Amino acid sequence: xxxxxxxxxxxxxxxxxxxxxxxxxxxxxxxxxxxxxxxxxxxxxxxxxxxxxxxxxxxxxxxxxxxxxxxxxxxxxxxxxxxxxxxxxxxxxxxxxxxxxxxxxxxxxxxxxxxxxxxxxxxxxxxxxxxxxxxxxxxxxxxxxxxxxxxxxxxxxxxxxxxxxxxxxxxxxxxxxxxxxxxxxxxxxxxxxxxxxxxxxxxxxxxxxxxxxxxxxxxxxxxxxxxxxxxxxxxxxxxxxxxxxxxxxxxxxxxxxxxxxxxxxxxxxxxxxxxxxxxxxxxxxxxxxxxxxxxxxxxxxxxxxxxxxxxxxxxxxxxxxxxxxxxxxxxxxxxxxxxxxxxxxxxxxxxxxxxxxxxxxxxxxxxxxxxxxxxxxxxxxxxxxxxxxxxxxxxxxxxxxxxxxxxxxxxxxxxxxxxxxxxxxxxxxxxxxxxxxxxxxxxxxxxxxxxxxxx
Amino acid sequence: xxxxxxxxxxxxxxxxxxxxxxxxxxxxxxxxxxxxxxxxxxxxxxxxxxxxxxxxxxxxxxxxxxxxxxxxxxxxxxxxxxxxxxxxxxxxxxxxxxxxxxxxxxxxxxxxxxxxxxxxxxxxxxxxxxxxxxxxxxxxxxxxxxxxxxxxxxxxxxxxxxxxxxxxxxxxxxxxxxxxxxxxxxxxxxxxxxxxxxxxxxxxxxxxxxxxxxxxxxxxxxxxxxxxxxxxxxxxxxxxxxxxxxxxxxxxxxxxxxxxxxxxxxxxxxxxxxxxxxxxxxxxxxxxxxxxxxxxxxxxxxxxxxxxxxxxxxxxxxxxxxxxxxxxxxxxxxxxxxxxxxxxxxxxxxxxxxxxxxxxxxxxxxxxxxxxxxxxxxxxxxxxxxxxxxxxxxxxxxxxxxxxxxxxxxxxxxxxxxxxxxxxxxxxxxxxxxxxxxxxxxxxxxxxxxxxxxx
Numbered sequence: 001x002x003x004x005x006x007x008x009x010x011x012x013x014x015x016x017x018x019x020x021x022x023x024x025x026x027x028x029x030x031x032x033x034x035x036x037x038x039x040x041x042x043x044x045x046x047x048x049x050x051x052x053x054x055x056x057x058x059x060x061x062x063x064x065x066x067x068x069x070x071x072x073x074x075x076x077x078x079x080x081x082x083x084x085x086x087x088x089x090x091x092x093x094x095x096x097x098x099x100x101x102x103x104x105x106x107x108x109x110x111x112x113x114x115x116x117x118x119x120x121x122x123x124x125x126x127x128x129x130x131x132x133x134x135x136x137x138x139x140x141x142x143x144x145x146x147x148x149x150x151x152x153x154x155x156x157x158x159x160x161x162x163x164x165x166x167x168x169x170x171x172x173x174x175x176x177x178x179x180x181x182x183x184x185x186x187x188x189x190x191x192x193x194x195x196x197x198x199x200x201x202x203x204x205x206x207x208x209x210x211x212x213x214x215x216x217x218x219x220x221x222x223x224x225x226x227x228x229x230x231x232x233x234x235x236x237x238x239x240x241x242x243x244x245x246x247x248x249x250x251x252x253x254x255x256x257x258x259x260x261x262x263x264x265x266x267x268x269x270x271x272x273x274x275x276x277x278x279x280x281x282x283x284x285x286x287x288x289x290x291x292x293x294x295x296x297x298x299x300x301x302x303x304x305x306x307x308x309x310x311x312x313x314x315x316x317x318x319x320x321x322x323x324x325x326x327x328x329x330x331x332x333x334x335x336x337x338x339x340x341x342x343x344x345x346x347x348x349x350x351x352x353x354x355x356x357x358x359x360x361x362x363x364x365x366x367x368x369x370x371x372x373x374x375x376x377x378x379x380x381x382x383x384x385x386x387x388x389x390x391x392x393x394x395x396x397x398x399x400x401x402x403x404x405x406x407x408x409x410x411x412x413x414x415x416x417x418x419x420x421x422x423x424x425x426x427x428x429x430x431x432x433x434x435x436x437x438x439x440x441x442x443x444x445x446x447x448x449x450x451x452x453x454x455x
Numbered sequence: 456x457x458x459x460x461x462x463x464x465x466x467x468x469x470x471x472x473x474x475x476x477x478x479x480x481x482x483x484x485x486x487x488x489x490x491x492x493x494x495x496x497x498x499x500x501x502x503x504x505x506x507x508x509x510x511x512x513x514x515x516x517x518x519x520x521x522x523x524x525x526x527x528x529x530x531x532x533x534x535x536x537x538x539x540x541x542x543x544x545x546x547x548x549x550x551x552x553x554x555x556x557x558x559x560x561x562x563x564x565x566x567x568x569x570x571x572x573x574x575x576x577x578x579x580x581x582x583x584x585x586x587x588x589x590x591x592x593x594x595x596x597x598x599x600x601x602x603x604x605x606x607x608x609x610x611x612x613x614x615x616x617x618x619x620x621x622x623x624x625x626x627x628x629x630x631x632x633x634x635x636x637x638x639x640x641x642x643x644x645x646x647x648x649x650x651x652x653x654x655x656x657x658x659x660x661x662x663x664x665x666x667x668x669x670x671x672x673x674x675x676x677x678x679x680x681x682x683x684x685x686x687x688x689x690x691x692x693x694x695x696x697x698x699x700x701x702x703x704x705x706x707x708x709x710x711x712x713x714x715x716x717x718x719x720x721x722x723x724x725x726x727x728x729x730x731x732x733x734x735x736x737x738x739x740x741x742x743x744x745x746x747x748x749x750x751x752x753x754x755x756x757x758x759x760x761x762x763x764x765x766x767x768x769x770x771x772x773x774x775x776x777x778x779x780x781x782x783x784x785x786x787x788x789x790x791x792x793x794x795x796x797x798x799x800x801x802x803x804x805x806x807x808x809x810x811x812x813x814x815x816x817x818x819x820x821x822x823x824x825x826x827x828x829x830x831x832x833x834x835x836x837x838x839x840x841x842x843x844x845x846x847x848x849x850x851x852x853x854x855x856x857x858x859x860x861x862x863x864x865x866x867x868x869x870x871x872x873x874x875x876x877x878x879x880x881x882x883x884x885x886x887x888x889x890x891x892x893x894x895x896x897x898x899x900x901x902x903x904x905x906x907x908x909x910x
Contacts, residue, residue: 032546032549032724032727032733033724034546035550035553035720035721035723035724035727035733036720036721036724038720039716039717039720039721039724042713042716042717042720043713043717045713046709046710046713046714049710087542087543088542088543088546091487091489091543094487095490098490254501254797255501255504257794257797257798258497258498258500258501258797258801259501261494261497261797261798262494262497262498265490265491265493265494265497266490266491266494268490269487269488269490269491269494272487272490278487278490336794336797337794338794339712339791339792339793339794339795340794340795340798342709342712342713342716342791343712343716343795346713
């Protein structure tokens with residue numbers, strides 16, 4: 001193990017002076033440093049899997065290794081600074097979280113989600129109203145005195161966000177994606193994103209125009225809700241037809257893969273157009289796609305051959321054989337998407353870690369204020385678990401805690417509009433960092449306790 | 456089928472006004488048009504698979520659909536213009552050809568390649584010397600009168616390039632990657648890239664400094680040959696050790712995939728640093744990685760379960776069972792890389808097609824000159840097949856014909872140095888287009904004839 005821990009820094013030490021030289025490379029092609037960054041991020045993410053030995057979900061390791069790489073500049077090593085700003089790496093990270101939510105959508109299904117729909121809505125509403133009210137009227141005025149009311153509006157709005165990526169990865173890492181708790185959190189996070197969109201529009205309108213019309217709010221609500229309803233309806237209608245049409249052209253794994261990925265990309269793009277997070281579209285695409293849409297693409301010869309082979313060998317345990325066939329005879333769409341996930345998903349989490357600036361934690365007064373707001377921000381989300389009915393309330397409540405990049409978008413918008421000064425912006429950044437990093441270990445310990453003694 | 460052909464334009468017609476609006480999208484996220492472009496490119500590539508019904512390799516369809524999309528502006532539809540310039544799409548395309556050559560490297564092996572080494576070297580030398588001599592002293596002065604000698608040097612240099620991507624895809628599409636012909640072409644293309652690097656450096660030095668020292672040439676040769684030798688040596692030494700070390704951390708498909716892809720990316724990056732095409736590095740990475748390096752990662756439980764299951768069912772045909780096990784019990788590294796190939800490789804070929812500007816073909820005098828140079832450029836490469844010994848000389852010769860992006864790099868450099876005027880540059884572009892587009896149909900018909908009546 002020690003040899004391994006020595007190996008990674010040695011490899012980096014070797015590669016990085018080369019990367020620095022890159023500008024001087026001449027010849028027909030020239031090196032693309034992005035290739036190196038991707039390799040470093042992927043290997044670092046896998047090495048960080050060591051945290052699993054400590055009983056932590058892999059996603060925590062990826063976040064922490066990202067924080068370390070992103071803050072090496074504090075130790076005088078600024079080699080990773082260009083990686084942080086690399087637009088291609090950023091895009092791959094965005095694609096990574098799209099693929100993750102698409103995978104999670106594929107593993108979920110609409111019926112399961114509908115069963116928890118009312119509870120998810122209740123959790124989402126409590127999880128938005130409490131942090132917003134606490135942020136705007138309590139935390140803001142007491143912990144950040146001297147800001148305008150508009151400033152407090154943005155503090156409250158930033159606390160309402162839920163970053164579903166982190167939570168979904170923890171559920172997935174621990175194999176608990178099918179529990180009612182996970183489904184409630186997924187549903188609530190999607191609803192939360194819709195509500196976040198509305199809040200952002202309203203708050204921005206109040207700050208810029210001083211007022212907001214009910215008509216404008218209604219339009220945003222209509223667009224967002226309309227998108228989700230339409231996405232699911234059109235998807236369910238279109239998927240089998242597209243499958244039929246395209247399977248006439250080609251069968252085989254390539255077509256299956258292309259159809260699935262194109263669906264995910266188009267839905268993500270459409271969600272982005274409406275102003276929703278692209279991941280909401282990706283999740284919807286995964287929900288409407290069902291293995292049944294892909295049966296046209298399986299190479300019948302292969303399945304038949306394997307079946308005949310097994311039949312010849314004896315029919316001893318036909319149920320187990322069927323299961324084996326199902327698992328091994330052809331490649332499921334989930335299996336095809338998985339390697340793309342191996343490639344892209346760690347990039348998202350390592351880059352999320354890299355965007356965490358530890359420097360923000362060095363200013364003690366700022367840090368203390370941030371800790372106070374974090375405590376209240378966590379409390380506001382954890383109480384939303386109370387609305388989860390018979391499900392484990394702690395798991396649902398903590399599942400809603402991470403703010404991730406969505407909280408940062410609110411804070412950035414507030415800064416751009418001039419209502420959040422630099423220092424208050426730093427506070428929100430710390431809150432986002434802490435809620436994001438504290439959730440994986442806490443949630444995984446709650447989940448373990450939950451499975452040991454079900455409520 | 457007609458319904459399908461109507462479906463694609465309809466879907467595009469729907470998506471594209473949305474894409475155009477994208478700049479106006481507001482909200483928390485905003486749409487990323489790149490997501491849409493990727494989906495359009497992937498679906499278009501798969502629809503273009505129709506050419507397989509005409510007995511053509513799929514890569515021709517991808518190139519042609521790219522040419523159509525890239526030249527819709529001629530029909531007044533400029534919606535794809537932003538896609539052409541999208542830097543992320545370009546990077547994904549580069550990554551696509553890296554993955555393709557890595558896959559081809561994985562499917563090849565060093566022993567096989569060594570067997571054809573001498574012939575590959577001979578083919579590469581003839582395939583560089585003939586087009587260069589013809590371009591510089593014959594074609595240039597006769598067909599492009601009035602240029603400086605330096606200009607002719609660049610015409611000759613541009614004709615020496617071989618774009619291995621196109622040829623490798625044709626061999627792969629037709630399942631003939633393991634024939635001696637394919638191995639000779641692969642080997643020759645790698646050597647060709649090294650020679651191209653040297654030629655470019657020498658020609659550039661002559662144009663800019665008026666002279667070139669043997670020392671400088673020697674250094675480039677040493678770097679390029681050194682890279683290849685070192686890559687293979689270090690790779691063979693490192694791969695099993697890294698495999699052992701990393702498998703202590705994690706087993707399973709995720710680690711297997713990450714190790715393979717990181718290897719490919721690091722080798723590609725290193726090749727780029729030296730000035731070689733990154734794909735040469737990716738091919739070398741694929742060559743040194745062997746399934747045996749990955750056996751540590753197979754989940755032993757899964758294989759054991761399946762084996763026990765099959766044993767219980769009867770041991771009737773144990774050899775076939777072993778084969779089944781091998782094929783189905785765990786996921787081979789090639790299978791893991793394949794979906795990434797499905798995702799990225801079509802982007803490369805469609806984008807290559809999109810970069811073809813049909814407008815260049817509209818100027819009759821330019822076109823005629825280009826046709827003449829194309830004929831001679833093709834002849835110069837086809838004769839290199841004579842050096843292929845007992846292998847099918849036509850297949851090898853035509854395999855060396857496509858110039859692809861490497862020829863364009865030469866031409867662009869000549870234009871930047873001021874020795875190739877706009878019109879002569881356009882001529883070289885047409886030559887590159889024609890050699891690239893004519894190769895897939897011709898090569899596939901030669902390959903079919905070859906397999907029908909082996910020489």
